[in-house]
Amino acid sequence: MTSQNNGGDLRERVAEELLRSRARSTALTDAVDEHDLVRQHSKLMSPLVWDLAHIGNQEELWLVRDVGGREPVRSDIDEFYDAFKYGRSVRPELPLLNPVEARQYVGDVRGKVFDVLEKVPLEGRRLVENAFAFGMIVQHEQQHDETMLATHQLRTGEPVLHAPPPPAGTLIARTEVFVPGGPFEMGTSDEPWALDNERPAHTVHVDPFFIDTTPVTNAEYAEFVLAGGYRDRRLWTDEGWMHRTHGKLTGPRFWHREGTSFSRTAFGVTEPIVPDEPVVHVCFHEAQAYATWAGKRLPTEAEWEKAARHDPATGTSRRYPWGEEEPREEHANLGQRHLRPAPAGAYPAGASAYGVHQLIGDVWEWTSTDFHGYPGFEVFPYPEYSKVFFGPDYKVLRGGSFGTDSSAIRSTFRNWDYPIRRQIFAGFRCARDA
Known part of the structure; x- marks a missing residue:
C-alpha cells in the first residue's frame, strides 16, 4: 500500500481491500457445513465461527466505534472475542454467536464501516x-484468513478447498548467495500500513554471510530424516531435543513415511512429497537441527532482511525483493492462489538484488532472532498487537506463505511464534558465516 492522497483514490483502494478480504473469509467459512464451523479441529486453533465473529468484532471496535464514533453494534459480545481474555482451547465453551448470527453480525458491521469510510476525514x-486504521483491519482479517486456512489443514474429512497447482520450478545455478558485510536500512518509517513492530527505520551493520538461494526443499529435508537426523542428539539443542522427544517427532507434520519414501497430507489430499517444493510444517527446533546437520545455521532476522531488501547498486532498501511495485502473480506465491508452496525457482521475477529467490510467499521462514522491538519502538495503536509478545519466548518468522495475502506482507513485515509451532505454514532457509 503506497501513500496516496486523502481523496477518492485512497477510499476506493480501501473499499477494494475490505471487499477482497471479506470474500476470502466468506469462501473459507462457506466451504464447510455448520458442524465444521462450530467444532474445534485442534486445541491449537479456534472454531472457524469464532475467527469469523472475531474479525467482525475487531472491525467494530476500531472502525465503527473508534474511527467512526458510532454506537456499538454488539458490545455484549466483546469479551468472548477478546483474544487475550480467553485462549483458543476454551473458546468452544463460550456462548459464541452461531454461524447464522456471526454472518449477520459481520455483515451489519461492514455496512456501518462503509458508511464511516465514506464520511470520516482521513x-x-x-x-x-x-487510512491506517482501515489498513490495519484489512491486514487483521487477512491474517485470520491464513489462520482459518491452517485450521482447514488440521480438519479431517473430504477435501473442500481447491486451487490450481503452482508454476513449475526452474533450475537455479547457485545453491547459496554471498551477501557482503556492511550497513543497511532495516525496518520502515514511511510505509503507510506498516505495523508498529516494523518501525522505525534504522541502520544495522551485518557481517558478510552466505544464504541459501531458495528455501530448503522436501528432497533436502528427506535426506536429513533418512540420515537419522531425528535420532541424533548432537544436532539438537537441549530445548529442541526435549521437544522432539516429548512430541515424538520423526519428520515434518503431516508427513507419512514408508521405508525410504514420504507422502504428505494437505487439505485432505495425501500424495507423494514433491521433491523440489519447500518443506513446510516444521518448527524452529527442526529447522535448527537440519541447519546444524547441513553445517550451516539459521539466518538472523537482520541477515534475512538485508538479503531481501538491500540493493548494493544504490545502497537503498527496497520495499520488496524485486523492487517497489506491489506483488503480482509472477513475483510470488501469495493469497491462497495455490494450496501449496511452489517448487524452487518458480518465481525468477521475484528474486532480490543479490539473487535470492522466493523470500516472499511459499513458506514463512524461521530466523534465529527472538522477537523484540526495534530501537525507538513505539506502541501504536495498542500494546497487544506486538509489545506483549516481546522476549525470548517467540522467534521471528519472515516472508509470508502461500496462505498470506499481499496486503499483509512486505519485506519489513515481522511474524512471530513459539519455536515449537508446526501447524503454521513455516519452512526455512539456511545461512553460514563468510
Whole structure:
C-alpha cells in the first residue's frame, strides 16, 4: 500500500481491500457445513465461527466505534472475542454467536464501516492518516484468513478447498548467495500500513554471510530424516531435543513415511512429497537441527532482511525483493492462489538484488532472532498487537506463505511464534558465516 492522497483514490483502494478480504473469509467459512464451523479441529486453533465473529468484532471496535464514533453494534459480545481474555482451547465453551448470527453480525458491521469510510476525514489523527486504521483491519482479517486456512489443514474429512497447482520450478545455478558485510536500512518509517513492530527505520551493520538461494526443499529435508537426523542428539539443542522427544517427532507434520519414501497430507489430499517444493510444517527446533546437520545455521532476522531488501547498486532498501511495485502473480506465491508452496525457482521475477529467490510467499521462514522491538519502538495503536509478545519466548518468522495475502506482507513485515509451532505454514532457509 503506497501513500496516496486523502481523496477518492485512497477510499476506493480501501473499499477494494475490505471487499477482497471479506470474500476470502466468506469462501473459507462457506466451504464447510455448520458442524465444521462450530467444532474445534485442534486445541491449537479456534472454531472457524469464532475467527469469523472475531474479525467482525475487531472491525467494530476500531472502525465503527473508534474511527467512526458510532454506537456499538454488539458490545455484549466483546469479551468472548477478546483474544487475550480467553485462549483458543476454551473458546468452544463460550456462548459464541452461531454461524447464522456471526454472518449477520459481520455483515451489519461492514455496512456501518462503509458508511464511516465514506464520511470520516482521513487526516487529523495518526490513526486515520493514510487510512491506517482501515489498513490495519484489512491486514487483521487477512491474517485470520491464513489462520482459518491452517485450521482447514488440521480438519479431517473430504477435501473442500481447491486451487490450481503452482508454476513449475526452474533450475537455479547457485545453491547459496554471498551477501557482503556492511550497513543497511532495516525496518520502515514511511510505509503507510506498516505495523508498529516494523518501525522505525534504522541502520544495522551485518557481517558478510552466505544464504541459501531458495528455501530448503522436501528432497533436502528427506535426506536429513533418512540420515537419522531425528535420532541424533548432537544436532539438537537441549530445548529442541526435549521437544522432539516429548512430541515424538520423526519428520515434518503431516508427513507419512514408508521405508525410504514420504507422502504428505494437505487439505485432505495425501500424495507423494514433491521433491523440489519447500518443506513446510516444521518448527524452529527442526529447522535448527537440519541447519546444524547441513553445517550451516539459521539466518538472523537482520541477515534475512538485508538479503531481501538491500540493493548494493544504490545502497537503498527496497520495499520488496524485486523492487517497489506491489506483488503480482509472477513475483510470488501469495493469497491462497495455490494450496501449496511452489517448487524452487518458480518465481525468477521475484528474486532480490543479490539473487535470492522466493523470500516472499511459499513458506514463512524461521530466523534465529527472538522477537523484540526495534530501537525507538513505539506502541501504536495498542500494546497487544506486538509489545506483549516481546522476549525470548517467540522467534521471528519472515516472508509470508502461500496462505498470506499481499496486503499483509512486505519485506519489513515481522511474524512471530513459539519455536515449537508446526501447524503454521513455516519452512526455512539456511545461512553460514563468510
